[in-house]
Amino acid sequence: MNHRRPIHPSSFIFHPLLLAILLAGCAKPTAHPNVLLITLDTFRADRVTARTPNLLKLAESGIDYTQADAAAPLTLPSHATILSGLLPLHHGIRNNGVGPFPKERPTLATVFAGAGYRTGAFVSSFVLDHRFGLNRGFETYDDDIARDPNNPNATLDAQRRGGETVDRALAWLRRSDPRPWFAWVHLYDAHTPYAPPPPYAQTYDGAVQYVDDQVGRLLGAIDRATTIVVVVGDHGESLGEHGELTHGLLLYESTLHVPLIVAGGERRSESAPISTAAVAPMIAHLAGLTMSGDDRIYAETDYPKSFGWSGLTSLRDGNRKVIRGTRAETFELPNESKPVETDRRLLAQLQQIEATAIAAGPSSVDEETRSKLASLGYIAPRNAKPSNEDARDMAPLFRRYQDAQAVNAIPQLQELVREDPSNPVFLSTLARAYRQAGALDRALPLYREAVTLSPADADAWYNLASALSDAGKAGEAKDVAAEAARLAPDRPEIHNVLGIALVGSGDVSAALSEFQKALVLDPRNARSYNNIGNIYRISGKLDAAEAAYRKALEIAPNYADALNGLGVIAVQRGDTKAAIDDFNAALKIAPSFYEARLNRAIAMRVGGDRKGASDELQQLLRDLPPGPAYDSQRTAARALLSR
Numbered sequence: 072m073n074h075r076r077p078i079h080p081s082s083f084i085f086h087p088l089l090l091a092i093l094l095a096g097c098a099k100p101t102a103h104p105n106v107l108l109i110t111l112d113t114f115r116a117d118r119v120t121a122r123t124p125n126l127l128k129l130a131e132s133g134i135d136y137t138q139a140d141a142a143a144p145l146t147l148p149s150h151a152t153i154l155s156g157l158l159p160l161h162h163g164i165r166n167n168g169v170g171p172f173p174k175e176r177p178t179l180a181t182v183f184a185g186a187g188y189r190t191g192a193f194v195s196s197f198v199l200d201h202r203f204g205l206n207r208g209f210e211t212y213d214d215d216i217a218r219d220p221n222n223p224n225a226t227l228d229a230q231r232r233g234g235e236t237v238d239r240a241l242a243w244l245r246r247s248d249p250r251p252w253f254a255w256v257h258l259y260d261a262h263t264p265y266a267p268p269p270p271y272a273q274t275y276d277g278a279v280q281y282v283d284d285q286v287g288r289l290l291g292a293i294d295r296a297t298t299i300v301v302v303v304g305d306h307g308e309s310l311g312e313h314g315e316l317t318h319g320l321l322l323y324e325s326t327l328h329v330p331l332i333v334a335g336g337e338r339r340s341e342s343a344p345i346s347t348a349a350v351a352p353m354i355a356h357l358a359g360l361t362m363s364g365d366d367r368i369y370a371e372t373d374y375p376k377s378f379g380w381s382g383l384t385s386l387r388d389g390n391r392k393v394i395r396g397t398r399a400e401t402f403e404l405p406n407e408s409k410p411v412e413t414d415r416r417l418l419a420q421l422q423q424i425e426a427t428a429i430a431a432g433p434s435s436v437d438e439e440t441r442s443k444l445a446s447l448g449y450i451a452p453r454n455a456k457p458s459n460e461d462a463r464d465m466a467p468l469f470r471r472y473q474d475a476q477a478v479n480a481i482p483q484l485q486e487l488v489r490e491d492p493s494n495p496v497f498l499s500t501l502a503r504a505y506r507q508a509g510a511l512d513r514a515l516p517l518y519r520e521a522v523t524l525s526p527a528d529a530d531a532w533y534n535l536a537s538a539l540s541d542a543g544k545a546g547e548a549k550d551v552a553a554e555a556a557r558l559a560p561d562r563p564e565i566h567n568v569l570g571i572a573l574v575g576s577g578d579v580s581a582a583l584s585e586f587q588k589a590l591v592l593d594p595r596n597a598r599s600y601n602n603i604g605n606i607y608r609i610s611g612k613l614d615a616a617e618a619a620y621r622k623a624l625e626i627a628p629n630y631a632d633a634l635n636g637l638g639v640i641a642v643q644r645g646d647t648k649a650a651i652d653d654f655n656a657a658l659k660i661a662p663s664f665y666e667a668r669l670n671r672a673i674a675m676r677v678g679g680d681r682k683g684a685s686d687e688l689q690q691l692l693r694d695l696p697p698g699p700a701y702d703s704q705r706t707a708a709r710a711l712l713s714r
């Protein structure tokens with residue numbers, strides 16, 4: 072879902088009076104104070120307690136906004152709002168994985184950079200990668216987060232511990248520079264999986280304590296007298312409330328209510344509700360600069376739309392809150408379990424705000440995509456329309472989906488597809504489970520169906536292309552990957568999968584150009600280097616191939632494919648001992664990497680160990696899963712044994 076529509080100027084109703092009230096008593100703008108903005112991912116407001124002493128102490132030393140609400144329960148849209156003061160429907164980043172942030176809109180980074188500040192950002196999740204555009208204005212944007220190249224589908228899950236992010240921020244803060252600084256540090260550890268380092272408990276609260284200790288390290292390293300510190304959550308975590316385990320699907324306070332602390336001036340507790348869209352102008356004001364923001368406590372989530380369900384919006388006024396999907400419910404906070412009579416005035420205001428969105432919600436299917444579907448013979452099932460069910464009604468199904476997808480539980484996923492047949496995410500998750508079980512023949516029809524259900528979704532095309540390549544259907548894979556690349560030309564992984572399909576179709580030079588495009592878009596993509604290595608190896612350019620594999624391993628030391636590539640080169644050079652070491656290293660990382668086992672057997676055979684090779688090949692034939700995915704290895708192993 073990449074919306075690249077022109078940005079139209081939208082009208083913002085920003086009430087300077089309210090901001091003036093909120094800011095009253097804040098420190099008088101001093102000339103160029105340093106500013107440290109810490110964003111706490113997935114952090115519930117009620118977790119600032121005695122068990123998080125650093126945050127608690129900070130809250131007591133500044134203004135503690137006890138009724139702050141995020142503008143979206145999703146990391147990228149919410150951070151885009153915190154940094155810009157724009158609501159998601161005005162900056163246009165309405166889901167994770169989309170972007171980039173509009174180039175003409177100011178953010179805290181561009182405003183501070185313009186005022187002569189040194190600016191640095193240190194983020195902990197790939198979700199905030201520079202490709203999504205929040206890097207603009209930052210001299211340093213440290214998003215150097217290792218991704219697992221062995222699992223290309225895990226890219227959005229890539230993250231690093233807060234400790235590492237803080238280390239890097241501290242190194243940057245220690246640099247000698249006469250300018251004042253603006254630093255943004257993002258701590259992601261409270262996000263699932265709750266896996267802080269020992270001795271912290273492997274729970275949400277254990278992760279929260281770890282995050283608090285990282286905040287403590289940051290605060291201990293700066294001169295508080297000359298620094299304004301702002302801490303804000305990007306969204307909360309539902310922890311089972313309203314039937315939601317994590318965040319993103321619903322708009323209750325369990326995921327919207329976040330900590331907001333502004334330390335550097337007056338001390339007080341502020342209980343007037345405030346949106347995180349007011350944070351950017353507030354910070355700018357404290358530094359004597361100006362930014363506009365939005366004081367309406369609006370929130371939205373488009374995430375349910377990926378499932379074919381309705382998105383949700385909400386608006387809060389005091390303790391009144393309306394949540395709107397296919398129906399509207401009004402709540403009198405803090406009670407969100409039982410709606411009160413509909414507040415027509417608030418509902419009308421909410422609909423007015425919705426009407427100012429800069430981009431249409433659901434993406435439409437253009438003519439080229441339609442003709443591509445037809446030329447490939449993909450026919451949508453009869454009930455191919457999104458169900459548009461209200462996300463609140465689908466929460467139980469979503470929860471079952473989360474459980475089933477975490478462990479690739481095929482029967483449970485089949486059940487979900489039966490219950491919600493026009494849900495493209497359920498279909499592609501079931502397809503992925505089949506694929507991982509080696510049942511490509513069952514996965515492919517489902518991936519094709521997912522494409523017909525959401526033809527404007529580049530991911531659906533990408534997944535299908537990747538599975539088609541695995542199945543050896545290079546021609547179809549090439550067409551499908553080309554459509555994914557047309558829909559989302561800036562996605563490096565799509566150029567990688569298109570390149571692989573081109574290799575399969577025998578067009579090596581076109582493939583090389585796709586891999587190079589991927590590398591331009593993402594210079595730290597280990598998979599691109601590995602693919603380039605494969606191309607050079609096929610072309611007999613062994614030195615260039617080795618250099619590319621080594622580059623991939625420099626970025627991702629535990630990359631089984633690249634080790635396998637090095638092993639193949641070593642065999643070609645006649646160094647079977649080095650080759651066997653490389654294959655062993657690959658297999659230590661990925662024990663069921665059958666191609667590496669086959670290659671190891673070949674190396675043994677070339678090195679004169681006929682018996683070892685033959686044992687290995689026979690064992691491999693016993694271990695290879697059935698199905699077309701491993702036919703080429705099966706055929707090769709049999710051919711070698713018969714010689």
Ligand SMILES: [Zn+2]
Binds near residue numbers: 147306
């Ligand atoms: Zn988040």
